Amino acid sequence: MWDAAGVFPPSVDREDDRGRPYYIYSFRDVVGLSILARLRQEHGIAPAELRRFGAWRTQRYREPWSSIRFAVSGKRVMFDESGAGVPPCRGEPCREYDTLDFARQTAIDTHRLAERLPEEIGTVTRSRYVAFGKPMLAGTRILTTTIWNLTQAGYDTNAILERYPYLSPDDVEAALEFEARGREAPVA
Numbered sequence: 001m002w003d004a005a006g007v008f009p010p011s012v013d014r015e016d017d018r019g020r021p022y023y024i025y026s027f028r029d030v031v032g033l034s035i036l037a038r039l040r041q042e043h044g045i046a047p048a049e050l051r052r053f054g055a056w057r058t059q060r061y062r063e064p065w066s067s068i069r070f071a072v073s074g075k076r077v078m079f080d081e082s083g084a085g086v087p088p089c090r091g092e093p094c095r096e097y098d099t100l101d102f103a104r105q106t107a108i109d110t111h112r113l114a115e116r117l118p119e120e121i122g123t124v125t126r127s128r129y130v131a132f133g134k135p136m137l138a139g140t141r142i143l144t145t146t147i148w149n150l151t152q153a154g155y156d157t158n159a160i161l162e163r164y165p166y167l168s169p170d171d172v173e174a175a176l177e178f179e180a181r182g183r184e185a186p187v188a
Contacts, residue, residue: 031103069098072095137167
C-alpha cells in the first residue's frame with residue numbers, strides 16, 4: 001500500500017528466476033513502515049503529509065537511527081531540515097519521536113512473529129495466500145516437501161532440527177506422515 005501510494009517504496013528490488021521483478025523491504029524499511037502506520041493510525045496524518053515525511057526519511061536512510069528525530073503537531077509531521085538534530089515545534093504543542101525507539105520495538109515485534117502457538121506444533125496447514133497453497137508446517141513457511149526432500153537426501157530428524165531449530169520432532173513427524181500419505185499409490 002505505501003509503495004503503491006508513492007509514500008515509501010522498498011529499498012531492495014530483485015528479479016525471480018523468470019525475470020519478473022519483486023521487492024523486499026529491509027529491516028530499515030520495516031521500521032519506516034511502522035512509523036508511517038503509527039502516524040496514520042494514531043495521529044490521522046494525511047497521505048500527502050506522509051509522502052512528504054517519507055521523502056524526508058528516504059533522504060536520511062543511511063543516517064544513524066539515533067539522529068533521525070521528528071515531531072507531530074496536529075496533523076503535521078515536523079522535522080529538522082537544518083540538520084541541528086531537533087524537530088522545530090516553534091512553540092506549538094507537539095509529540096517528539098525518535099526512530100531508534102521504533103527500531104527497538106520493530107525488532108521485538110519481529111521476534112514475536114517467529115513464535116508459534118502450542119497448537120501449531122506438529123500440524124500441517126495450507127493457505128492460498130502463502131506458498132501458493134502448498135502444505136506447510138503451521139506457524140512457519142516450511143513446506144512439508146522440504147522436510148521430505150531432506151530425509152530423502154539422508155538427513156535424520158536431528159539434522160533437520162539443526163537446520164531448522166525452531167521446529168520440533170513432532171513437526172518433522174507430521175510433515176513426513178503428510179507427505180507419505182500423499183505419495184501412496186492410489187488403490188485401483
